[in-house]
Amino acid sequence: MLRLLREATGLIAFVRTVQTGSFSAAARSLGATPSSISKSISRLERLLGVHLFRRSTRLLAMTQEGEAFYDKIMPLLEQIDSSAETVQSYRAPAGHLRASLPSELGRMILEPIFTEFVPMYPEISLSVGMTDRHVDLLRENYDVAFRVGQVEQAGLMCKTLSHLDMTLVASPSFLRKHGDIESLGQLKNIPFARYVADGKPYPIGFVDGGSILPSGRIDLDSATAIRDAALSGVGAAHLIKRTVQDDLDRGLLVELLPHVKLQTVPFQAVHASGRLPSFRLQLFTDFIATLMRSSARE
Template sequence: MSSLLNHSASLVAFVRAVEAGSFSAAARNAGTTPSAISKGIGRLEAELGTKLFRRSTRTLSLTPDGRAFFDRVAPLLRGIEDSADAVRPSDDARGRLRVSMPSDLGRLLMPRIAAAFLARHKALELDLVLMDRHVDVIGEGYDVVFRVGDSIESELKTRVLAQLDMVLVASPSFLEEWGDPGSIDELRDVPILRYLWRGRSLPVTFADGSTVVPQGRVGLDTGFGLRAAALSGMGIAFLMKCTVQDDLDRGDLVQVMKKHRLPARPLHAMHAYGRLTPARVRLFSDFIAREMLSSAGSRGRQG
């Protein structure tokens, strides 16, 4: 191991080449040349006495020894980088940031993420996965995830960024055909789009405790899909108000059941770093909190 410590630059070159998919891409990210990356990995292979890559003119893939070595070395290098990032006083996000957030929230925030956050933090690589499924933060290697609703994962550090207003919406054409329900009993008699979560349809719960289980013909597993279906006149959708505010302002969607209050839901930022939070995680979470605070249908940044 002591001899390997003399090859720290080669270790970094190896990990970067695997993550980038090629020597040339790794060189661009590191501000060096493909030849320097290749030579560094060659020295590392000579020290280890084994080949780490299968090289061809078109592809670059790991050997079994290379995969085993990467699986052990990459987390160590990331841990060193994260620890340095956490204690370095900086307002600049750098490195690779792997994020998961709900699909429709991502659609809403994407323009501002590109125009404001990425434009300011030039040294950051952002891997943004948009899905409503709850990912395994540690097992799937996420830096931070954003979730709407109650938090149940006590092993993660959780911060409430905002309280999001919820709303029931439908298209004008749908309401013309089915009518605008004025009571909870009337709501039960019209098609409500089913939000599918782990194979079951989630209920709509009002502030007074009344519950309606959607019985519409169409079920979808993302907020993005629910919004699209509502715009197409397929049923009433239960969504975050901030994600459909523009549709409401244009008249493409109409809010229904206005007199029946729906409880707000918290937006959480969650990660597994403990107190040593990398700057890229902290700065991105701060950015999302500010953006949500300024969005219609979002209020009360907390924590």
């Protein structure tokens, strides 16, 4: 047992390589070099007397022995890692957090993060990415990603923080050109600035379970770009209502079919499966959850 504990570096390198899928990605997340990761794992393999990975120029896959070893060692390392978290609540929370926020909704969240969370926890530092792209938490070394919509990627733990109301909008200039929209049939025949993820357009869902796949005038991968397209009159748009409420109040956008109830979408905090959230991450997630709930009541 003591021999294995002396290879703690190899154990960590092995687990992180499994999680990230490559020596290079594991090295980036650990602040090491790919060669040092490979050498650490090789020393561990010699100690165990088995190959943990099948290596080739194009493939890095676990052997049967590697899978069995990972299943045993991963929970133990997590328990060791989480033991520090049990005492963190007795001191001021500190450390670094790397978070990903969706573009347009994130724009609304940033101000209270700056004015409330940062002053409240001066020992916590933040790196914040703003994108609607579904980041790879392990490969890109994110502690948490806040995402709109369902998360279908395996190996992730999700916590729903709120459900967001959606709306259909268009600019006054768009309506002057295409006429007032008074039925779902008309909705199917007008051009949209569509949200597209992984090459697939996002459907418009209704509370009754039905849906419409809008016809595309222009396809975009961020809510900010879709809002801009709607404001310019390029197309109608299906957006989170709170992100365009100010535009609606100012008359820059008009709500289409306000009597039709649209399906809400979940707003979720996502972190890698097998990683217990740190105390600072719990504080940050709880802050965002409280913020979303309070803004929903306004």
